[in-house]
Amino acid sequence: MKCPYCSSENTRVIDSRPADDNNSIRRRRLCDDCGKRFTTYEKVETIPLIIIKKDNNREQYNRTKIEKGVLLACHKRPISAEQISKLVDDVEIEIFNREEKEIPSALIGEILMDKLKDLDPVAYVRFASVYREFKDVNTFMNELKKMLG
Incomplete structure (x- = not known):
């Protein structure tokens, strides 16, 4: 995952948990280069409607x-x-x-x-x-x- 602050691809997940809707996962990530944290959400891809x-x-x-x-x-x-x-x-x-x-x-x-x-x-x-x-x-x-x- 690319860091939104410095664009480094050197990031890692430090915490994962279900999001509020229980249909996605909230991940806290840490950029190893700039040290900033950010959140991403992972959701199942559905059939195009x-x-x-x-x-x-x-x-x-x-x-x-x-x-x-x-x-x-x-x-x-x-x-x-x-x-x-x-x-x-x-x-x-x-x-x-x-x-x-x-x-x-x-x-x-x-x-x-x-x-x-x-x-x-x-x-x-x-x-x-x-x-x-x-x-x-x-x-x-x-x-x-x-x-x-």
Whole structure:
């Protein structure tokens, strides 16, 4: 592993333990050249997942896109980075457990909205308004009524 400080490849693992999600390993490393410590995470590589978009185009799964959407929905809400990360992890686990090579983006959106609804109603409505492309106030109100009733 290359040191992020001095780029030396002379590093060693000084501590290993399961990460918070128990799906990866956290390793503390020490650079023998500069003496600095850094952390790496090791995760099992999964089968590439292809996402079928609304326009039927296909692209490789990208966790960052889900994180970006959730971060926007949760902006200025009392939701910690840890809660957001866990939510994205939960969505990821659910879609990868389906063991399908291709999955529609609509399904990912629905799974994400279900999880957001439990986490924070305001974040849910924000995400749903963009995801479902609310065209007017009535559509927005109908979604709010479904959520409240």
